[in-house]
Amino acid sequence: MTASPGFGNHLVYLSTLIQRRFAQICAEHDLTTAQAQLLCLVKDQPRGMSELSQLLGLAKPGLSGLVDRTERRGLVQRTGCEQDRRLCTLISTPKGKQVGDAVYAEVAEHLPDLFEHLSPTDRHAFEQLVAAALREER
Amino acid sequence: MTASPGFGNHLVYLSTLIQRRFAQICAEHDLTTAQAQLLCLVKDQPRGMSELSQLLGLAKPGLSGLVDRTERRGLVQRTGCEQDRRLCTLISTPKGKQVGDAVYAEVAEHLPDLFEHLSPTDRHAFEQLVAAALREER
DNA sequence: TATTGTTATACTCTATAACTATA
DNA sequence: TATAGTTATAGAGTATAACAATA
Numbered sequence: 001m002t003a004s005p006g007f008g009n010h011l012v013y014l015s016t017l018i019q020r021r022f023a024q025i026c027a028e029h030d031l032t033t034a035q036a037q038l039l040c041l042v043k044d045q046p047r048g049m050s051e052l053s054q055l056l057g058l059a060k061p062g063l064s065g066l067v068d069r070t071e072r073r074g075l076v077q078r079t080g081c082e083q084d085r086r087l088c089t090l091i092s093t094p095k096g097k098q099v100g101d102a103v104y105a106e107v108a109e110h111l112p113d114l115f116e117h118l119s120p121t122d123r124h125a126f127e128q129l130v131a132a133a134l135r136e137e138r
Numbered sequence: 139m140t141a142s143p144g145f146g147n148h149l150v151y152l153s154t155l156i157q158r159r160f161a162q163i164c165a166e167h168d169l170t171t172a173q174a175q176l177l178c179l180v181k182d183q184p185r186g187m188s189e190l191s192q193l194l195g196l197a198k199p200g201l202s203g204l205v206d207r208t209e210r211r212g213l214v215q216r217t218g219c220e221q222d223r224r225l226c227t228l229i230s231t232p233k234g235k236q237v238g239d240a241v242y243a244e245v246a247e248h249l250p251d252l253f254e255h256l257s258p259t260d261r262h263a264f265e266q267l268v269a270a271a272l273r274e275e276r
Numbered sequence: 277t278a279t280t281g282t283t284a285t286a287c288t289c290t291a292t293a294a295c296t297a298t299a
Numbered sequence: 300t301a302t303a304g305t306t307a308t309a310g311a312g313t314a315t316a317a318c319a320a321t322a
Contacts, residue, residue, distance in 0.1 A: 111146035
């Protein structure tokens, strides 16, 4: 694939800026980015551990630890499964739902500020392209 | 700032995909992303600790540790300063320069693969917009 | 006295390997 | 025996506070 020289490294830099800003927003809600992402995945629906493991790109021991820490803060809760007692489903507590909604909303509202200096036209084009880039990526 | 609903969270997801791919490339060169970024900053010029601290968005103890680990692998080297003996400058070793160049090149060549599925027109527009977004951001 | 960088400490994240309980 | 999830262990990253050396 031929790309402008520097594009690859621009992407790394851009992603770092986004992650840094995201981490700030999470910290304002007393969350790490990993905890916030976990919370956003379970705040509106229960999810199994394997599914979460895959969605978060974490090996299972990593997820176990993340869930431990997030559960200790009272944001999520492990639930057993009747049919297959090896399985375990994660649900969010009311507090978790509330915090998750708040982080999600603030990300939606303030993360785009990073691109404030783009012209309205460019900003709109950028939004469309980001959406298109993700569309076949998930 | 008004943005499409979901744009902020798209950005988080996009940045995660980029960082994940970047980490893969770094790992192929036996580096962490933090070490690779440090190396890319010093591979072509010496840099002071404060400058690096600011560029990497790290507090000073964090940078000290990162430099320790990278130095232990023989990739960078601390140098004293004659004028002000409190200061310390970081330079890359020949091996560091070589590894840094290799990672940089592979990021330039393969990170854009993430957007292979975009049409050539969209891809070009995306490259331009990413460049524009960073232009006033640094 | 102020500044640069390091050390000490603590917590989070993440990986691999070994283990437990269940199927 | 195979699978789901946990525990054990280790290393990396990052933050705050205390410290040493130098200016």
